[in-house]
Amino acid sequence: MKMKSLQELESRPGELKVARIRIGSLPDSTEIDIPVLVGEGKEPGPTLLLTALIHGIEIGGYDVINRLMNEELDFTRMKGKVIAVPVVNPFALGVANRFTPQDSADLNRVFPGNAKGTLSQRIANLVAEWLVTEADYVIDYHSCNPPSCVFTIIDEDGTEEVRAKSLGMAEAFGAITVAPSGKLPGTFSGYLSSIGKPVITPELVFSRRFDPQSSDAGVTGTINVMKHLGMLDGNPEPLKETPPFTEPMLYTSVFADTGGFVYLQKKICDSVKEGEVFATVHDSFGQQISEMLAPVEGVVIAFPMAGNQAVTTGDKIAYFASRR
Structure with missing residues (x-):
């Protein structure tokens, strides 16, 4: 079914419905749609929006949504509604790129978008106007290249109430949780927080492939959030082989000051002290030309x-979580 608005989709309690929302067309007039799945519970409750593939290489969230909507969730035993969008940016997915190829934009930097703007701005506007307006809570899945662990990002915009609700979702999800040390304009999570919608952004493992352990964490974590929101019965379950939630931490990125070949001196989940060497950079002759130092004490x-592991000046090298 193709829709002009989400209200056209007639979902019935206990059932899963699927539809497509038109977002644009290619130069040969081929029309492109966003897939939408809606699962309606038997009893009233909150509406949870699940989104994936804002970035066209980050397919892990698709796997989590597929498993949740088609295998794990029994809508006859659920309260409320789940709206799932497994592919937010089909244009970027089609060329296996982080960015929308038609305008070279990062969709996660243009929210809330513009209905009369560039293609990325129009996608963002459609998500904001058609989907976000229907939701009470949002989980937006992203993916990080390995080596990495599953972690959750929370936004620090919005009111104290919104931040508290987002933090509650993150704690229920169960993974180590970080807030960015700096603010990025136009993010989906920042927009959601600014309009009063609690949101978490789980970062799964692997961008171009499915990682079973990461997907398991995404599925279990999402079900944990649904239990926390009263949509499902039961208590949250701990995530397997994933650093657990302890407290909200700061998220710091480190970029290469010089190009070369990177040799890592630390492993994922290792602790570091501020100023400690976590990697070295070597030139084409094998000589060490730089040491990379941890900017914070953390993990x-x-x-x-x-x-x-061959990098150029300015490439992103590492993420750290540190206490505030």
Whole structure:
């Protein structure tokens, strides 16, 4: 079914419905849609929006949504409603790129978008106007290249009440949780927080492949959130082989000052002291040319490096979680 608005989808209690929302067309007039799944519980309750693939290479969230909506959730035993969008940016997915190819934009930097703007701005506007307006809570799945662990990002915009609700979702999800040390404009989570919608952003493992352990954490964590929100009965379960939630921490990124080949001196979940060497950079002759020092005392949660240990000046090397 293709819709002009989400209200056209007639979902019935205990059932799963699927539909497509038109977002644009290609130069040959091929029309492109966003897939939407709606699961309606037997009893009233909150509406949870699940989104994935804002970035076209981060397919882990698709796997989590697929498993939840088609295998794990029994809508006859659920309260409220789940709206799931497994592919928010099909244009970026089609070319296996982080960015929307038609305008070279990062969709996660243009929210709330513009109905008359560029393609990315129009997608963002459609999500904001058609989907977010229906939701009480949001989980937006992203993925990080390995080596990394599953972690959750929370936004610090919005009111104290919104921040508290987002933190409650993150604690229920169960993974180590961080807030960015700096603010980025136009993010989906920042927009949601600013309009009063609690949101968490789980960062799963692997961008271009499914990682079973990461998907398991995403599924269990989401069900934990639904239990926390009263949509499902039961108590949250701990995530397996995932650093657990302890307290909200700060999220710090480190970028390469010089290009070369990176040798890691630390592993994921290792503790570091501020100023401690966590990696060295070597030139083409094998000579060490730089040491990389931890900017904070904390824990290593990812070495993204775009999946490549040969880096260019300015490439992202590591993420750290540290106490405030």
